Amino acid sequence: MRRSLQLLSSLVLGFLLVGCASQTPQVGRVSPDKTIDLTGKWNDSDSKRVSEKMVSSALNQRWLQEWQNNHQRPPRVIIGQFRNKSSEHIDMETWTKDIERQLINSGRVDFVAMSEEREATRAEQRDQEKFSTRQSQSAIAQETGADYMMSGYMNSQIQRAGGQEVRAYQVHMQLIDIETQEKVWIGSKDIKKRVEQSQYSY
Numbered sequence: 001m002r003r004s005l006q007l008l009s010s011l012v013l014g015f016l017l018v019g020c021a022s023q024t025p026q027v028g029r030v031s032p033d034k035t036i037d038l039t040g041k042w043n044d045s046d047s048k049r050v051s052e053k054m055v056s057s058a059l060n061q062r063w064l065q066e067w068q069n070n071h072q073r074p075p076r077v078i079i080g081q082f083r084n085k086s087s088e089h090i091d092m093e094t095w096t097k098d099i100e101r102q103l104i105n106s107g108r109v110d111f112v113a114m115s116e117e118r119e120a121t122r123a124e125q126r127d128q129e130k131f132s133t134r135q136s137q138s139a140i141a142q143e144t145g146a147d148y149m150m151s152g153y154m155n156s157q158i159q160r161a162g163g164q165e166v167r168a169y170q171v172h173m174q175l176i177d178i179e180t181q182e183k184v185w186i187g188s189k190d191i192k193k194r195v196e197q198s199q200y201s202y
Contacts, residue, residue: 086156
């Protein structure tokens with residue numbers, strides 16, 4: 001009887017230890033460039049891929065060549081409003097920063113700080129007026145104006161059937177001439193993902 005109780009206790013203890021071990025997360029380092037898609041939702045890889053494709057499309061259209069023919073400098077671009085109309089939470093700042101990075105690194109346009117960033121630097125200028133020497137103050141009203149504004153939005157659709165889920169994202173962007181209000185470029189990019197749902201739920 002005692003041996004049976006000891007055996008039962010050992011089995012219970014073993015199951016508990018296995019259960020605790022299975023709860024311990026296994027962490028491994030991967031390359032930041034590697035695509036990891038666990039849920040099928042919009043992720044950083046989608047943001048980078050869409051930004052690269054869309055900016056490349058925008059910079060290879062007629063408007064840029066016409067600008068270069070008529071001016072002695074690159075056009076100045078600013079990021080406007082980017083809206084999330086999808087059904088999930090998406091960090092729009094990450095997306096706009098990816099677009100900004102692609103524009104700047106292209107070397108084909110100059111980039112003007114966004115409105116939130118300008119407010120921060122203007123606050124710094126006001127502080128300099130009060131506390132900095134006149135020789136070291138940054139001059140006010142010397143900002144560089146933008147020639148074009150890039151804006152956009154994102155939609156999403158989700159279909160579920162037979163243990164499968166299809167997520168479709170539609171990204172729309174446009175470039176507007178700030179002086180004339182002309183839309184000089186409109187682009188779109190679709191991403192579609194199929195997610196196989198497990199027959200077991202945990």
